[in-house]
Amino acid sequence: MEDYYAILGVPRDATESLIRDAYHEKAKKYHPDVYSGAGGDVIFKRINEAYRTLSHPQRRRQYDFRLKYGNFAYTSDSVRREVEERRERMRREYMRRKMEADQAMADGEQRFNRIVNDALFWSMAVIMSVLLMYSVLDAWINGDFLMLVFSITGVGVGVLAYYQLMVRKKK
Secondary structure, three states, rough: OOOOHHHHOOOOOEEEHHHOOOOHHHHHHHHOOOOOOOHHHHHHHHHHHHHHHHHHHHHHOOOHHHHHHHHHOOHHHHHHHHHHHHHHHHHHHHHHHHHHHHHHHHHHHHHHHOOOOOHHHHHHHHHHHHHHHHHHHHHHOOHHHHHHHHHHHHHHHHHHHHHHHHHHHHO
């Protein structure tokens, strides 16, 4: 691949104005009507091609990339296939990691919801236990036998609910 910067005689970090000035200088010097040496038209065409590439920002970026990393337009099919396979592997790895992250997020949400539900249950269980114990005590003190039976039954139901929760947690 030809070095267009060397053809125009400018450094690789040359500005557009420097490239344009170098082109005009070389074009005047090597124009076929002015230059009488051998191969003048070939030199002039190379100068025009260099300017056409370096004066356009996108073409210049592509040229600089090819100059730095090699020209992929002329690589063999095996290299091109290897690059495509590597891209596909990277895409699959990205998707796998994204799915793992999504799953971790879902697991975290489930864990959070379980903790919140357990906290609500325990707070309600404590409140109900206190209320039931108060009603048992109140029924005992006042001698209200029917209220005492209902209160003790409520405590029993609370104990059964607690037992069911513990069995469910072990599973």
